[in-house]
Amino acid sequence: MKIIPAIDLIGGKCVRLEQGDYNRQTNYADDPLEMAKAFEGAGVRRLHLVDLDGAKAGEVINLPVLERIAAHTSLQIDFGGGVKTAADVQRVLNAGAQWVAVGSMAVKSGTVVEKWFEEFGAARFFIGADVRGTQLAVSGWLEQTEVEIVPFIQRYLQLGVNEFFCTDISRDGLLQGPSTALYEMLLRECSGLRLTASGGVSGMNDLAELQRAGCTAAIVGKAIYEGRITLHDLQQWNSVNETRV
Numbered sequence: 001m002k003i004i005p006a007i008d009l010i011g012g013k014c015v016r017l018e019q020g021d022y023n024r025q026t027n028y029a030d031d032p033l034e035m036a037k038a039f040e041g042a043g044v045r046r047l048h049l050v051d052l053d054g055a056k057a058g059e060v061i062n063l064p065v066l067e068r069i070a071a072h073t074s075l076q077i078d079f080g081g082g083v084k085t086a087a088d089v090q091r092v093l094n095a096g097a098q099w100v101a102v103g104s105m106a107v108k109s110g111t112v113v114e115k116w117f118e119e120f121g122a123a124r125f126f127i128g129a130d131v132r133g134t135q136l137a138v139s140g141w142l143e144q145t146e147v148e149i150v151p152f153i154q155r156y157l158q159l160g161v162n163e164f165f166c167t168d169i170s171r172d173g174l175l176q177g178p179s180t181a182l183y184e185m186l187l188r189e190c191s192g193l194r195l196t197a198s199g200g201v202s203g204m205n206d207l208a209e210l211q212r213a214g215c216t217a218a219i220v221g222k223a224i225y226e227g228r229i230t231l232h233d234l235q236q237w238n239s240v241n242e243t244r245v
Helices: 033-043 051-057 063-072 088-092 104-108 110-120 149-158 182-187 204-213 229-245
Strands: 002-010 014-017 021-029 044-050 076-080 101-102 123-133 135-138 143-148 163-168 195-199 217-220
Touching: 002 033, 002 051, 002 229, 014 033, 014 088, 014 204, 033 044, 033 063, 033 229, 044 182, 063 076, 063 088, 063 101, 076 123, 088 101, 088 110, 101 104, 101 110, 104 143, 104 149, 104 204, 135 149, 135 229, 149 163, 149 182, 149 229, 163 182, 163 217, 182 195, 182 204, 204 217, 204 229
Parallel strands: 002 044, 002 217, 044 076, 076 101, 101 123, 123 163, 163 195, 195 217
Antiparallel strands: 002 014, 014 021, 123 135, 135 143
16 A cells, blocks of 8 residues: 655645645745655655645646745646636646546536547546545535435446545544544445545554555645654655555
8 A cells, every 4th residue: 555645736836735624724835846855755756746725726837836846846746726627627637637536527527527538548547535424525615515425436436547545534644543434334335436535544553454454545734744653664664565566
């Protein structure tokens, strides 16, 4: 299982929100590139880059940060937040992202996203399912829907999407442990699912638990920034898992 560090961006800086609340923001670093380089130095190969400004505004805003990180590291990057059009997808890919992370559009405008798949290939997309209970939230988690997560994932699996990430909003940014039971249910119900867990990871024991549950990867943010998972921990995990491969 891969550990994928998250860098969430507001105003070009690294931040974290509690439960997706923009009024509960903590700033961690002024320069996302230096943070990305530190992750790369610890053996990390993939980065989850989130444009929180873009998610809230409905348009991509922090594209220059993606361009800098892609130009100055070898990290494979998935980037999301504010992607609304095929032109946005093209801009994100041109800026150096390997995948475009899509959440709200996949829920609210599925026919548009299907057209993106036809143009760019479904494998270039990392579909996000952000949930409260089992129902999806969108627009930077500010809008709750009645869309259920299992049929949502099953639909996109049938369309050829390879990877999904699921965030339990009730746990995100609280360091209270991941929603392992939710992920185990999704892996049972959705055949062929490659699932990345997101939200709630508080330490290395949580990561071992997610690995046992069958998750392909785990996105980790606050636990790293608060020092509960160190760069040395990341290095050791990556070394052991690469040896297993």
